Amino acid sequence: MRRSLFIIVFVLSIVPLVFISCGDESTGEEEPQPLEFATEPSDGLSTMIQETPSDFTWDYYQDNVQVKLVPGAIWSGEIVLSAFQVENGEVVNRTSTDPVETNSDELSSGLSTEQMFSGSSWVPGDEWVPGDEWVPGDEWVPGDEWSPSEIEDVALSQVELSQNETMVVVYAQLAGGSAERQQTTQPFGVLMLEEASTGQLDVFTETSGENQDDSYQITVNETTETIGANESVLFSDLPVGDHEAELSDVADNCEVEGDNPRTVTITEGNTQTTTFSINCQKPLKNQLAFTSFRDGEAEIFTIGDDGSGATQLTDNGTFDGQASVSPSGTKIAFVSNRDGDKEIFVMDKAGTNVTQLTDNAALDEHPAWSPDGSQIVFSSQRDGVDDIFTMDSDGSNATKITDDNEADTNPSWSPDGNTIIFQSLRDGDWNIYSIGADGSNVQPLTNDATQSDREPVWSPDGTEIAFASNRDGDEEIYTMDSDGNNVSQVTDNSSFDVSPTWSPEGSSIAFESDRDGGRDIYIINADGASPFRVTTDPGFDESPSWSPVQ
Numbered sequence: 001m002r003r004s005l006f007i008i009v010f011v012l013s014i015v016p017l018v019f020i021s022c023g024d025e026s027t028g029e030e031e032p033q034p035l036e037f038a039t040e041p042s043d044g045l046s047t048m049i050q051e052t053p054s055d056f057t058w059d060y061y062q063d064n065v066q067v068k069l070v071p072g073a074i075w076s077g078e079i080v081l082s083a084f085q086v087e088n089g090e091v092v093n094r095t096s097t098d099p100v101e102t103n104s105d106e107l108s109s110g111l112s113t114e115q116m117f118s119g120s121s122w123v124p125g126d127e128w129v130p131g132d133e134w135v136p137g138d139e140w141v142p143g144d145e146w147s148p149s150e151i152e153d154v155a156l157s158q159v160e161l162s163q164n165e166t167m168v169v170v171y172a173q174l175a176g177g178s179a180e181r182q183q184t185t186q187p188f189g190v191l192m193l194e195e196a197s198t199g200q201l202d203v204f205t206e207t208s209g210e211n212q213d214d215s216y217q218i219t220v221n222e223t224t225e226t227i228g229a230n231e232s233v234l235f236s237d238l239p240v241g242d243h244e245a246e247l248s249d250v251a252d253n254c255e256v257e258g259d260n261p262r263t264v265t266i267t268e269g270n271t272q273t274t275t276f277s278i279n280c281q282k283p284l285k286n287q288l289a290f291t292s293f294r295d296g297e298a299e300i301f302t303i304g305d306d307g308s309g310a311t312q313l314t315d316n317g318t319f320d321g322q323a324s325v326s327p328s329g330t331k332i333a334f335v336s337n338r339d340g341d342k343e344i345f346v347m348d349k350a351g352t353n354v355t356q357l358t359d360n361a362a363l364d365e366h367p368a369w370s371p372d373g374s375q376i377v378f379s380s381q382r383d384g385v386d387d388i389f390t391m392d393s394d395g396s397n398a399t400k401i402t403d404d405n406e407a408d409t410n411p412s413w414s415p416d417g418n419t420i421i422f423q424s425l426r427d428g429d430w431n432i433y434s435i436g437a438d439g440s441n442v443q444p445l446t447n448d449a450t451q452s453d454r455e456p457v458w459s460p461d462g463t464e465i466a467f468a469s470n471r472d473g474d475e476e477i478y479t480m481d482s483d484g485n486n487v488s489q490v491t492d493n494s495s496f497d498v499s500p501t502w503s504p505e506g507s508s509i510a511f512e513s514d515r516d517g518g519r520d521i522y523i524i525n526a527d528g529a530s531p532f533r534v535t536t537d538p539g540f541d542e543s544p545s546w547s548p549v550q
Contacts, residue, residue, distance in 0.1 A: 091152055199266040201235040203227065203245060204275040207254070210282035217249040218276075220264075229278070238266045247276045252328030252373065253549075254280035283329025284349050284547035288501075288510055289313075290521050291321035294539025300334055300351070305503070305510070305523060305546070307534045313351030322543050324367050324376075325349070326393075329549035333357075333367040333376055344378055346393070357395030368457075369393075370413045370437075377420055379409035388422050390437065401439035410455050413437070414482075415462040421445065423454045432456045432467055432484070445484035455499055458482070459506045460548070464526075466490070466500040466509050477511050479526065490528045497522075499543050504550040510534065512542045 203218050207229040218227045220235045220243055227233045227247075246261035257277040264274050284302065292301045295312075298319045303310040313332070314320040319342070322335040333346045339356070344367050347354040358364040362382035369376055374393055379386045383400070386407035391398040402408040406425040413420055421434045430452040432445045446453040451471040458465060464479050471478075477490040477500050491497040495515035502509055503523075510523045521534040521544045535541040 089156065091156070197240040197268040198237045199240060199268055200271040201238055201243065201245065201264055201266060202232055202271055202273045203235065204232045204273065205230060205247070205278060206275055207278045207280060209254070209280035211251070211253050212280045213249075213251045213254055213278070215249075216247050216276075216278075218245065218247055220245045234271075240266055240268050242266075245274055247278075250278065251280065253283045253330045254278050255330075281330040281349060283549040284325055285329060285549050287325075287329075287547045288521060288534065288544045289323035289325050289332055289547070290535070290541055290544040291323065292535075292537065292539055292541045294537045294541070300332065301541075302349075303521070303534060305534065307532075307536070310535070310537075313347070314354075322365055322367065323545045324369055325545045325547045326369050327371055327373045327548050329547045331373075331393075332545075333369065335365045335367065344376070344395075346376075355395075357391065357393075358398070366410050368412050371415050371417050375413075377411040377413050379411060379422075388420065388435070390420075399439075401435060401437070402442070408433075412457045412465075414458050415460060421456045421458065421465060423456060430454045432465070445480070453478075457500055457502060459502050460504060461506055464506075466502060466526075468498040468500060468511075477509060477524070479509075490524060490526065491531070492528070501544050501546045502526075503546055504548050510544045510546050512544060 201220060203220070205216060205218075205227055207213060212229050215226050215228050217224050218233055219225075220238070223235065225233045225235075242263050242265050244261045245264050247256055250256060255278065257279060260276065262274065264272055266272055286305050287302050288305055289300060289302050291298050292312075293299075295315075297317050298321045299315055300313045300320050300323045301310055302313060314334075314336075316336075316338055318336060318338045320334055320336045320338070324333045326332070330349050331346055332349060333344060335342050336345050337343070338345075339359070341361060342363050342365050343356055343360075344358045344364050345354055345356050357376070358378075358380070360380075360382050362380055363386075364378055364380045364382070367376050367378045370390075375390050376393055377388060377390045380389050381387075382389075383403075385405065386409040387400055387404070388402040388408050388411050389398050389400050401420070402422070402424075404424065404426050408422050408424045408426070411420050411422040418437055419434050420437055421432060423430050424433050426433075427444070427447060428449045431447055431449075432453050433442055434445055435442045445456075445465070446467075446469075448471070451469060453467055453469045453471070456465050456467040459479075463482055465482055466477060466479050468475055469478050470476075472489065472492075474494055475496045475498050476492060477497050478487055479490055480487040490500075490509060491511070491513075493515055495513055497511055497513045497515070499512040500509045501511070506526065508523050508525055510521060512519060513522050514520075515522075516533065518538055519540045519542055520536065521541050522531055523534055524531040534544075
């Protein structure tokens with residue numbers, strides 16, 4: 001439904017008619033002061049149709065524009081009521097009535113100030129303020145005369161109309177007398193505010209799963225409201241057209257299904273609805289994801305960091321490995337050759353909803369999540385040699401960030417999201433490098449061509465890097481500061497210790513070792529104390545990834 005227009009009427013100049021009489025008899029009274037007129041529509045103010053009709057008449061004026069004659073005003077002779085319309089900075093219509101005798105009841109019958117502004121009154125010489133200032137003519141000095149051209153000039157130069165606003169200026173002028181006299185006017189204005197056609201939007205949330213959020217933030221345009229996990233919020237008076245609705249403040253373990261933000265089209269007078277469905281999962285806590293060959297082929301399992309509750313997640317007879325748990329603890333990125341070559345996939349933490357992220361004939365592997373879970377960094381041979389790439393967590397927008405003739409692989413994203421570390425053969429042997437997430441500022445962190453430093457991974461607070469190295473003659477786990485300084489050996493035995501991953505609080509490191517004869521997952525304090533064996537199956541267990549959720 002289109003709403004009617006507000007009419008704001010201003011008596012702007014009066015000569016003493018006013019409509020005011022056109023005479024200017026001196027009374028010897030003190031010179032009157034300029035008046036400032038301002039107004040604001042009240043509930044009792046008349047409403048008008050969308051545009052002034054082309055057959056603008058006294059009856060139309062009488063029925064739709066309510067104004068009171070200025071107390072003491074005197075008309076003499078016939079007058080003509082004229083109007084012009086302003087849109088987008090130009091006059092688009094002019095119209096006038098036939099001459100009417102000034103003593104006609106048509107001018108004043110049934111019209112009162114109270115009908116316009118409840119409780120308002122006006123006394124010559126006083127300021128008349130119920131509201132915003134109005135132009136043309138910021139001030140009126142009684143006795144001034146206006147010509148139609150002057151009124152148009154003022155309207156065009158001083159009035160700024162916003163979208164959907166049209167101004168109609170109505171003024172009176174003498175019908176007879178000299179040509180000069182005919183141009184004497186008593187202008188008053190009508191501002192027609194076309195209220196935008198509006199509708200409503202009812203936003204619903206439907207939350208399912210475990211560890212649900214209590215509430216979210218819903219934003220429509222620039223208005224934000226709090227909405228419960230299974231509630232609705234009504235947005236009223238939205239202009240007709242497209243609007244953007246976005247649900248935010250969603251917990252890491254919850255995911256909004258469908259588009260977010262999404263576009264909703266509002267139609268006139270109607271209530272549109274949109275429903276945000278949110279699925280929440282209980283995150284992996286105190287869990288390690290790892291690769292196991294215990295059933296013959298590499299499959300992905302999870303296990304408690306106390307060695308309890310081993311659970312198989314994949315089972316398809318092909319290689320599934322290199323698991324990486326998302327920051328929310330609800331998703332696992334991994335590598336699989338189920339389509340014939342190694343590609344990167346993602347699945348829910350229970351092993352469901354498997355989605356392929358990469359799809360090419362090259363080797364894609366070693367996925368690792370960005371700290372906010374929105375991207376994944378990985379290595380790929382799609383350009384002939386291993387390089388580091390990033391992509392969105394849905395597999396889109398793959399971007400190459402290293403470009404060297406030697407292999408770059410095994411990336412890990414810093415907790416602040418700004419830096420990626422990786423291992424590279426560019427100096428003759430495996431060494432660890434850092435690079436900006438945008439591909440800038442490559443820096444070596446280790447640079448000994450006689451040793452092999454591999455599999456770097458950031459600590460949760462970003463101050464340290466754990467890595468595997470053969471610098472003491474066999475593979476051990478080490479830590480160093482994030483700038484490569486203060487290298488410290490964590491494990492120390494003649495076995496094969498590789499693939500470190502930090503505990504969520506950063507106090508421990510899980511890793512792969514063959515120190516007890518087979519390949520198993522172990523945990524050790526970051527200072528090298530208290531090693532603990534997590535897996536004990538005779539099968540080959542490797543590549544642990546500790547869930548970041550504490």
